[in-house]
Amino acid sequence: MTNDPSGPAIETSGLVKVFGETRAVDGVDLVVPRGTVYGVLGPNGAGKTTTVKMLATLLRPDGGEARIFGKDVVHDANDVRSLVSLTGQYASVDEDLTGTENLVLLGRLLGHRPAAARVRAAQLLEAFGLADAAAKQVKNYSGGMRRRIDIAASILNTPDLLFLDEPTTGLDPRSRNQVWDIVRAVVAQGTTVLLTTQYLDEADQLASRIAVIDHGKVIAEGTKGELKASVGAGSVHLRLRDAARRAEAVALLETALAGVQVQLEPDPVALTARVGDGDNGNGAAAQAAAALAELARADITVDNFSLGQPSLDEVFLALTDRPAGAETQEAAA
Ligand SMILES: Nc1ncnc2c1ncn2[C@@H]1O[C@H](COP(=O)(O)OP(=O)(O)OP(=O)(O)O)[C@@H](O)[C@H]1O
Numbered sequence: 001m002t003n004d005p006s007g008p009a010i011e012t013s014g015l016v017k018v019f020g021e022t023r024a025v026d027g028v029d030l031v032v033p034r035g036t037v038y039g040v041l042g043p044n045g046a047g048k049t050t051t052v053k054m055l056a057t058l059l060r061p062d063g064g065e066a067r068i069f070g071k072d073v074v075h076d077a078n079d080v081r082s083l084v085s086l087t088g089q090y091a092s093v094d095e096d097l098t099g100t101e102n103l104v105l106l107g108r109l110l111g112h113r114p115a116a117a118r119v120r121a122a123q124l125l126e127a128f129g130l131a132d133a134a135a136k137q138v139k140n141y142s143g144g145m146r147r148r149i150d151i152a153a154s155i156l157n158t159p160d161l162l163f164l165d166e167p168t169t170g171l172d173p174r175s176r177n178q179v180w181d182i183v184r185a186v187v188a189q190g191t192t193v194l195l196t197t198q199y200l201d202e203a204d205q206l207a208s209r210i211a212v213i214d215h216g217k218v219i220a221e222g223t224k225g226e227l228k229a230s231v232g233a234g235s236v237h238l239r240l241r242d243a244a245r246r247a248e249a250v251a252l253l254e255t256a257l258a259g260v261q262v263q264l265e266p267d268p269v270a271l272t273a274r275v276g277d278g279d280n281g282n283g284a285a286a287q288a289a290a291a292l293a294e295l296a297r298a299d300i301t302v303d304n305f306s307l308g309q310p311s312l313d314e315v316f317l318a319l320t321d322r323p324a325g326a327e328t329q330e331a332a333a
């Protein structure tokens with residue numbers, strides 16, 4: 001690893017954190033380029049928060065090393081703290097104060113003069129769609145408003161690196177979209193964002209690179225395109241007219257298209273076939289066409305059909321043999 005301050009925003013090597021019997025973080029290597037959103041994707045208990053806390057100097061690693069803009073999180077912890085800001089599964093705002101009072105207070109703590117703190121607070125409340133709620137106590141905010149004021153509080157001073165730990169967990173779709181817009185705006189100002197999420201579509205929307213973690217280990221890393229390509233060139237999504245014929249359709253497709261994996265969807269008429277570049281050089285579209293022809297020959301009616309890149313859900317399933325968010329047997333026991 002390098003201590004070059006113009007190097008990556010984050011670089012870790014063999015990072016470990018142990019709680020009793022649990023290796024919460026078990027040898028994590030990450031390189032997070034500057035000026036981007038980097039997604040850390042993993043189910044409950046994967047080790048996301050523990051990783052973030054070590055990078056933000058809130059927890060001391062039990063092994064390995066981590067550098068933030070070249071500064072070591074243990075030996076140069078004070079330098080690191082001046083470069084990072086953290087929001088997420090931690091309280092930063094005071095429930096009894098209003099939106100304005102919170103932001104002005106934090107601005108004052110950061111050394112802004114009173115007038116400047118008030119201007120900055122008003123700007124952020126406006127930008128985050130909280131102007132109407134500025135004079136309300138934060139305890140009366142909805143979940144989405146609360147998340148937005150948390151992020152606003154963490155970017156009072158534009159940090160070089162912002163940790164967002166599951167910023168949209170539990171939010172409705174509209175509030176999630178608002179938070180996503182805020183994240184995009186923060187990155188546009190030059191901040192590097194490390195975003196943890198359990199939502200594959202969130203990583204897909206925001207992140208340029210993604211590390212998938214499970215049981216404290218990075219099980220895949222790359223750009224979205226690379227991760228998707230690792231599970232095949234594309235996916236054919238089919239909806240049949242008749243749920244009773246689904247098993248037959250699966251058998252037919254698996255025989256006709258040797259090597260194609262067919263997956264059942266929760267919807268009883270839906271299935272997904274993952275198609276790659278076949279051995280014979282046929283592309284995904286040609287294989288999809290062959291699949292449709294096969295079903296038509298057997299008189300299985302297809303109501304709906306689409307060909308797309310695999311979703312990150314499918315990537316997770318391919319990497320772990322279980323859907324994202326599903327408990328593992330040990331974890332459930
Ligand atoms: N302070 C602690 N003491 C003991 N065990 C802990 C502690 N913090 C975390 N763990 C354990 O370490 C593992 C990783 O937890 P962590 O909170 O990092 O996961 P996560 O990926 O953030 O999960 P979530 O999506 O639920 O927030 C889990 O098995 C958890 O129970």
Ligand SMILES: [Mg+2]
Nearest residue numbers: 048049050089
């Ligand atoms: Mg967590």
